[in-house]
Amino acid sequence: QVQLQQSGPGLVKPSQTLSLTCSISGDSVSSTNAIWNWLRQSPSRGLEWLGRTYHRSRWYDDYAVSVRSRMIVKPDTSKNQVSLQLSSVTPEDTAIYYCVRGGAGTAAGLFDSWGQGTLVTVSS
């Protein structure tokens, strides 16, 4: 059974970088049958997909248009983790952030395992 354990600060100052880590157990970040996503949830924006990374013959990543210029999702194969960095944050980035596993092929966007969520507040 896959378990995703998130860690990272719950308070970030405006203009700084939000950094979260997701530790994966029961699966491999390098699996060719999985995709590792970050989503967030806020009252104003609902559930929002942010970005992903996955390994096939090489590593791939892609991002939502709304965060593309500010976001990086990276795997750490030595620790079996995936991380999120979101730079230049504003109060609009205040949300619960989730690490989520997706499947392969047409199930890429089907989210079958979720981390516990991290409430990140952007405030000075």
Place this chain on the structure above:
Amino acid sequence: EIVLTQSPGTLSLSPGETAALSCRASQTFGGGYLAWYQQKPGQAPRLLIYATSSRATGIPDRFSGGGSGTAFTLTINRLEPEDFAVYYCQHYDDSPPWTFGQGTKVEI
């Protein structure tokens, strides 16, 4: 990008009753790639239904999904106390972005 609209916003029911939730898509999509998630307060969403009508592992058969084209439904028969939660529909396929509906709250 497909927009999903859920109705009603809130459904007030009693244990033992049947809940019927609606999800309408802004355009048709192939493959029936529509999922439903349940979210309880303070928890992450949990996958209930995928491919319009297939139950995820461990989901009881009182949950059923249906629909086609742009109209999809989630039916919960014989509501149990633990079923009172917020339910989201989601379109998925092999390419992002993926979108969710705004949610339907099933309350007592």
